[in-house]
Amino acid sequence: EVQLVDSGGDLAHPGGSLRLSCAASGFTFSSYWMSWVRQAPGKGLEWVANINQDGSGKYYVDSVKGRFTISRDNAKNSLYLQMNSLRAEDTAVYYCARIDNSHSGWFDRWGQGTLVTVSS
C-alpha cells in the first residue's frame, strides 16, 4: 500500500527555520516526481515545490523562492522541505504529494499533512 507520512511541523518564530520530512513506502520512490502543497487555515490549496526523480530539477512558487529548498534522499525513501526566513503567511498545513507516474503533474497520492505555525 502506498503511504506518505509527513512530519516536522511545529511552531516557529518569524525569521526562523523548520525542516519538514515525508517518509514514503509501498512504491518505488526513486521513480516518481514529488511535491509539497500547502493549505493555510480555512483557505484553499497552494502548490509550493516540485522535485524530479534524481533531485536535479526543482521548481518553486515565487513566494518561497530563495527561502525554501525541496530535496530528497532516494536511499531513505524520503522527501524534505527546508524552510528558512519563515513568515506569518507561511502558516499552513503542508502536504507531501506524489506526482502521477507519467510525470504530467497531477497528484495521485497525498500525505496526511503537518502543521506549520509561524508566530511570535
Next chain:
Amino acid sequence: DIQMTQSPSTLSASVGDRVTITCRASQSISSWLAWYQQKPGKAPSCLIYKASTLETGVPSRFSGSGSGTEFTLTISSLQPDDFATYYCQHYNGYPITFGQGTRLQIK
C-alpha cells in the same frame, strides 16, 4: 501565471441531485486539469485527471469534461459521502495553481 476560477464557491444540494461545478482557466491549458475532493481535516484525493479520466477507485457518478479554458465536474446523483470541498488544478506548466474551491453542502 494561469489563474483558475471555480464557480460557484458554495453549492447547496440534496442527496440524489445532479450537480455541476465549473472551472475556468485564464488561458488555454489543453486538457491538463485535475479535480480533487477534500473532506474536513483530511488530505485531498484525486477524482479526475486529464480533464475527463476517472482515477482508479472513484465512483462512476463522478465525471469531468472540457478542454482549453472551460471545464466541468459533474456528480450524477449525490450521495451522503459526496458533501465536501472540490478543487480544480491545472498542470500546464509552472506555477501549478488550484481553483479557490467549491464547498458542496447539504440543502
